[in-house]
Amino acid sequence: MTTTSATPEPSKARTGALRHKPTASNAPGAAMPTNRRLNRTSTVDPLSDRATQALIRKVLLPQESGDKGRGSQTPIEELLPPLTSRNDVDLQLYAFLAIVLREFVQSWYNKITPDESFVAEIIHVIAHCTRALEQRLRELDLESLLLHEIPEILDRHITTYRSTHPDQTFQPTLVNGREAYHALWPLPLLSPVPISGDPITTSKQLRNEAAYRQLLVQAVLTVLLPTEDLENPCLTALVEQIFSELIIGNAIANKAVQPWLLFEAICIVERVLAEKRQGSNGLKTSGVETHLRSPRSWSVQGFFVSIIQFALISMSAIRFAFNLITMSSSLPPRRPMVSDKKLAPEVSVTDNQSTPPKVPVLSFSAWSCLGNVIELQSRMPWLGGFLSLLQLEVTHGPGRVAGLDGVLDR
Numbered sequence: 001m002t003t004t005s006a007t008p009e010p011s012k013a014r015t016g017a018l019r020h021k022p023t024a025s026n027a028p029g030a031a032m033p034t035n036r037r038l039n040r041t042s043t044v045d046p047l048s049d050r051a052t053q054a055l056i057r058k059v060l061l062p063q064e065s066g067d068k069g070r071g072s073q074t075p076i077e078e079l080l081p082p083l084t085s086r087n088d089v090d091l092q093l094y095a096f097l098a099i100v101l102r103e104f105v106q107s108w109y110n111k112i113t114p115d116e117s118f119v120a121e122i123i124h125v126i127a128h129c130t131r132a133l134e135q136r137l138r139e140l141d142l143e144s145l146l147l148h149e150i151p152e153i154l155d156r157h158i159t160t161y162r163s164t165h166p167d168q169t170f171q172p173t174l175v176n177g178r179e180a181y182h183a184l185w186p187l188p189l190l191s192p193v194p195i196s197g198d199p200i201t202t203s204k205q206l207r208n209e210a211a212y213r214q215l216l217v218q219a220v221l222t223v224l225l226p227t228e229d230l231e232n233p234c235l236t237a238l239v240e241q242i243f244s245e246l247i248i249g250n251a252i253a254n255k256a257v258q259p260w261l262l263f264e265a266i267c268i269v270e271r272v273l274a275e276k277r278q279g280s281n282g283l284k285t286s287g288v289e290t291h292l293r294s295p296r297s298w299s300v301q302g303f304f305v306s307i308i309q310f311a312l313i314s315m316s317a318i319r320f321a322f323n324l325i326t327m328s329s330s331l332p333p334r335r336p337m338v339s340d341k342k343l344a345p346e347v348s349v350t351d352n353q354s355t356p357p358k359v360p361v362l363s364f365s366a367w368s369c370l371g372n373v374i375e376l377q378s379r380m381p382w383l384g385g386f387l388s389l390l391q392l393e394v395t396h397g398p399g400r401v402a403g404l405d406g407v408l409d410r
Contacts, residue, residue: 052095056080059098059106060123062116081127084134097126100246105238125229125239132224144358152365155372160185188212209253213244325408360395362402367391 053076057064061079076094083090101119109118164180179193189212194202217240222230230236255261371377376384394402402408 049091052091056091056094056098059102060094060119081124083127083130093130097123100242100251104242104246121235122239122242125225125235126242128226128229129221129224129239136224141358143361144364147361147364147366148359149365151369155365155369156185158369158372210245210249213248214240217244217248358404360402360404362391362395362408 056076057073061076064074064079077087077090080090080094083093101122105119105122160181161177164175164184165177182191182193189209190205191208192201192204194205221236221240221243225236371384371387391402394400394408396403
């Protein structure tokens with residue numbers, strides 16, 4: 001008789017994954033607000049117009065910054081006086097002005113009183129100066145300024161510097177080039193010449209430079225500001241200090257014209273251009289080429305095609321020059337008309353003498369300055385003499401083709 005013993009079977013292990021109850025830490029909906037907040041903060045560009053407007057409202061319009069409603073905010077151009085005729089330029093200028101006032105004016109003025117009327121008055125004075133300066137720039141002869149007067153100063157500087165800094169290997173005596181330069185071309189704002197190891201001359205030169213900046217700003221403000229603003233000495237003195245010390249002295253002389261900043265600006269521009277160039281090259285090479293081009297070989301057909309293309313280009317250039325010459329007679333003259341002098345009889349004789357006479361375009365100092373920079377007279381004197389003779393013939397020769405208000409000059 002056989003008996004079977006019933007043995008309990010082992011319990012089978014569950015092969016399924018354990019289920020966890022969703023908690024507040026791993027719930028998918030809990031991380032969404034955080035991600036949204038991160039996305040909102042990461043999308044704000046500190047160099048965008050929105051961030052710039054926020055800076056201007058915080059510094060220059062503190063009474064308006066408390067209003068958080070975006071739809072109820074008044075545009076900045078309606079709250080602040082215009083600096084120029086363009087709103088986009090005003091936005092950048094007001095951002096720069098806000099940084100200057102925050103760092104150098106409000107840092108000590110807010111400790112005295114929380115009143116914002118003084119800062120608002122400074123803004124109105126600066127806005128009046130910028131608008132008057134823009135109006136004068138519109139009436140200025142920019143072509144003569146940029147191509148004749150400034151290159152003339154640069155040409156003189158290059159000539160004086162080269163004559164006072166020769167090659168010391170061929171000089172029997174050592175000459176201090178800096179002192180010789182200031183002896184040939186004395187500049188009050190850069191005198192006396194600072195001597196290395198002598199702090200007295202350095203401090204004198206810095207004081208003369210600061211005094212020259214203040215005199216320059218005073219002369220400009222006297223011309224630009226109205227009489228009622230000039231009668232406020234406290235406000236005028238503060239505006240003079242802002243322009244002479246903070247903008248011209250600190251921002252321009254000590255930073256903007258320094259070699260390291262110029263080198264950094266050139267590197268940034270080159271980096272941006274290189275990125276754009278790489279992006280355009282990547283778009284061009286992204287497509288798959290279906291066939292490879294065979295190397296170009298000389299052929300009679302290609303030679304005749306090149307001749308035809310050269311002939312078409314020459315004909316187009318001749319036609320363009322002919323149309324330009326024929327249309328030059330309808331262009332306005334560069335010299336002031338007689339009617340303009342009759343309309344302004346109050347101009348004194350001294351003003352007429354101080355106004356530099358206009359010269360033809362080919363007689364601008366920019367061409368001689370360019371030749372001096374590349375040392376044309378010493379490297380290729382025959383070419384320099386030929387160009388000078390050609391310039392003399394077309395400006396003062398028969399017909400005066402390139403003379404003042406001539407065919408080519410217009």
